[in-house]
Amino acid sequence: MNLLNYTLRYLAFALFGIISVWAVLFYINMLDEVYDSLDDGLDNYKLLILEKVNEDPATLSRTDFGEANYEIREISSIQAFQEKDSYRDTLMYMMNEKDLEPVRMLTTDFKYKDRFYELKIISSMVEEDDLIEDLFFALIWLYVALIVSILVVNNFLLKKVWKPFYHLLEQLKHFQLGKGEPVKTADTDVKEFRELNSAVTSLVLHTLETYNSQKQFIENASHELQTPVAISINKLEMLAEKNDLGEAGLEAVGQVIQTLERLTRLNKSLLLLSKIENRQFPETENVSVNDLAAQLTNEFADFAEYKDITIKLYENSRLSVSMQKDLAAILLSNLLKNAIVHNYSHGSVNIYIEKDHFSISNSGNPEALDKDKIFRRFHKSNSGKNNTGLGLAIVKAIADLYGFGIEYVFDNMHTIKIHVEG
Amino acid sequence: MKILIIEDETELSDVIRESLEMEHFLVESAEDYRSALDKIISFHYDCILLDIMLPGGSGLDLLQELKDLDKSDNVIIISAKDSLDDKLKGLNLGADDYLTKPFHIAELTARVKSVLRRKSFEGKNFIELSNLKLDAGERTLQIDNQPIPLNRKEFDILMYMIVNKSRLVNKTALAEHVWGDHMDEADDYEFIYSQIKNLRKKLKENNAGVEIQAVYGIGYKLVQL
Numbered sequence: 322m323n324l325l326n327y328t329l330r331y332l333a334f335a336l337f338g339i340i341s342v343w344a345v346l347f348y349i350n351m352l353d354e355v356y357d358s359l360d361d362g363l364d365n366y367k368l369l370i371l372e373k374v375n376e377d378p379a380t381l382s383r384t385d386f387g388e389a390n391y392e393i394r395e396i397s398s399i400q401a402f403q404e405k406d407s408y409r410d411t412l413m414y415m416m417n418e419k420d421l422e423p424v425r426m427l428t429t430d431f432k433y434k435d436r437f438y439e440l441k442i443i444s445s446m447v448e449e450d451d452l453i454e455d456l457f458f459a460l461i462w463l464y465v466a467l468i469v470s471i472l473v474v475n476n477f478l479l480k481k482v483w484k485p486f487y488h489l490l491e492q493l494k495h496f497q498l499g500k501g502e503p504v505k506t507a508d509t510d511v512k513e514f515r516e517l518n519s520a521v522t523s524l525v526l527h528t529l530e531t532y533n534s535q536k537q538f539i540e541n542a543s544h545e546l547q548t549p550v551a552i553s554i555n556k557l558e559m560l561a562e563k564n565d566l567g568e569a570g571l572e573a574v575g576q577v578i579q580t581l582e583r584l585t586r587l588n589k590s591l592l593l594l595s596k597i598e599n600r601q602f603p604e605t606e607n608v609s610v611n612d613l614a615a616q617l618t619n620e621f622a623d624f625a626e627y628k629d630i631t632i633k634l635y636e637n638s639r640l641s642v643s644m645q646k647d648l649a650a651i652l653l654s655n656l657l658k659n660a661i662v663h664n665y666s667h668g669s670v671n672i673y674i675e676k677d678h679f680s681i682s683n684s685g686n687p688e689a690l691d692k693d694k695i696f697r698r699f700h701k702s703n704s705g706k707n708n709t710g711l712g713l714a715i716v717k718a719i720a721d722l723y724g725f726g727i728e729y730v731f732d733n734m735h736t737i738k739i740h741v742e743g
Numbered sequence: 744m745k746i747l748i749i750e751d752e753t754e755l756s757d758v759i760r761e762s763l764e765m766e767h768f769l770v771e772s773a774e775d776y777r778s779a780l781d782k783i784i785s786f787h788y789d790c791i792l793l794d795i796m797l798p799g800g801s802g803l804d805l806l807q808e809l810k811d812l813d814k815s816d817n818v819i820i821i822s823a824k825d826s827l828d829d830k831l832k833g834l835n836l837g838a839d840d841y842l843t844k845p846f847h848i849a850e851l852t853a854r855v856k857s858v859l860r861r862k863s864f865e866g867k868n869f870i871e872l873s874n875l876k877l878d879a880g881e882r883t884l885q886i887d888n889q890p891i892p893l894n895r896k897e898f899d900i901l902m903y904m905i906v907n908k909s910r911l912v913n914k915t916a917l918a919e920h921v922w923g924d925h926m927d928e929a930d931d932y933e934f935i936y937s938q939i940k941n942l943r944k945k946l947k948e949n950n951a952g953v954e955i956q957a958v959y960g961i962g963y964k965l966v967q968l
Contacts, residue, residue, distance in 0.1 A: 547823035548845075555759065555762070559758055568959055576960065578913060589825065602827075626937070
């Protein structure tokens with residue numbers, strides 16, 4: 322729900338309440354005023370009738386409303402003393418409406434020549450149900466008009482006043498760490514937005530700073546590790562050459578060397594990742610995927626044969642990509658290595674080269690892998706103790722660097738597709 | 744043959760020295776920019792191992808000095824930085840090779856010998872051992888003057904083993920040298936065994952005076968019979 326709808330929803334509820342309460346109060350007040358003025362009219366009429374009675378006693382014989390608005394009836398003195406002036410609402414048959422309609426009736430009494438008479442005067446009244454209906458529709462229209470005008474004004478205001486906010490939002494949406502573009506904020510006169518802009522800008526700068534120093538740290542740490550690892554490996558190799566170790570000793574030394582080699586590979590992979598992310602491979606050239614795939618297939622032939630895996634290269638098209646040569650080789654060889662390592666005996670690896678993409682598929686575990694996780698760093702599936710868990714992360718980093726699409730598909734074969742265009 | 748190691752990490756420098764002395768080279772070392780510069784100016788070396796990050800200055804500046812003295816062609820840069828920039832700069836300044844730390848002793852030996860060979864034989868690149876004669880340029884092998892056909896990998900393995908003769912060669916070092924860097928992570932490198940088996944067979948069938956022995960847990964060793 323966007324800001325516009327959100328405020329509108331609350332305003333709509335609030336207005337509904339306010340208008341309803343206002344309508345009740347307004348109605349009560351108005352009716353009160355109407356009665357007041359009707360009763361005044363009836364009072365005035367009474368005086369006029371009394372005057373008429375004095376002038377023309379025949380008036381006293383009007384015992385029925387008929388066409389006039391009053392009737393006179395003789396009553397006993399006791400009744401007259403008991404009775405007081407009263408204003409009442411009552412119903413009376415109206416000829417025009419052919420129905421009982423509400424009327425206001427004044428009942429009073431007077432004395433004429435020592436005899437007592439009761440006088441009833443009526444006045445036609447507001448029809449309350451009609452009044453309520455009219456009022457109700459008037460209010461509905463008012464309500465709708467208010468909501469629509471709020472919608473229009475708010476929309477206009479939102480677009481105008483919140484412009485810097487949406488600008489900032491757009492910038493933040495497209496912000497990516499490591500892309501090196503800081504967030505540009507729009508000028509604004511609104512204090513809150515100015516504060517938001519400066520807060521976001523400083524947050525982003527701080528994040529970038531932390532990110533860069535973190536990257537630098539990884540790179541430096543990896544470099545600093547190389548020399549001690551070199552010393553350890555070389556010392557162990559020299560130790561192994563001294564003939565006094567025995568077979569068990571040699572095996573132990575061999576294992577330590579292998580572990581150190583693993584550390585070296587891990588270190589190199591981390592360095593490579595941080596270099597790719599730092600964009601330290603600016604130079605590009607046209608690399609033929611066909612040639613590279615053929616060359617790597619050849620290089621991996623012994624390894625594949627040892628694992629009893631058949632590699633087949635299907636060149637359905639010529640495909641060249643513009644990228645750094647070493648990275649192209651790393652991208653392809655990591656995929657190939659991955660396809661061979663995560664395979665079984667008598668398995669197969671197929672490389673397909675098409676017009677705008679290439680893919681490598683391999684037989685293996687007959688279950689689809691989690692496509693959200695396989696390109697993550699240090700995500701390890703079951704096999705391969707020599708696996709750094711960075712191979713596919715490097716593939717992803719290289720693909721991202723050049724804007725290639727990367728996709729994992731499972732249809733009994735595990736396939737990784739690299740879309741080099743679009 | 745005199746070799747100079749310019750490396751500020753004495754432990755690394757010592758282990759390299761120990762290894763090179765086993766190959767009967769005369770080894771000297773320098774630990775900082777100043778002393779390295781003194782040695783370079785005063786003496787002649789057949790091969791110089793040069794670290795780039797040194798106390799008191801950059802190895803690349805030393806390389807510039809060597810280039811000015813016309814002595815830079817026998818330099819092997821050994822650096823912790825696997826940086827393309829440094830590599831290109833180093834090679835442009837006339838360095839012969841660039842080796843990234845950590846490296847295997849066997850690889851260093853092979854590179855040093857390659858530099859020395861290129862210098863001393865002026866293009867003719869023969870290595871003779873027992874009744875074997877390898878032509879590194881033509882990539883051919885003769886045993887008792889009979890040409891023995893080898894595939895590319897068999898030749899590379901034999902060459903590497905002969906350069907490191909009587910030394911323990913780590914199988915990773917061998918695999919990386921022969922099969923290339925892309926083979927890392929490849930399951931203990933057991934796959935190199937089948938090529939070695941073929942090579943052994945060819946050596947034995949032709950009565951070669953050398954044999955490749957397996958050293959359990961580590962790798963291989965070429966011994967003269």
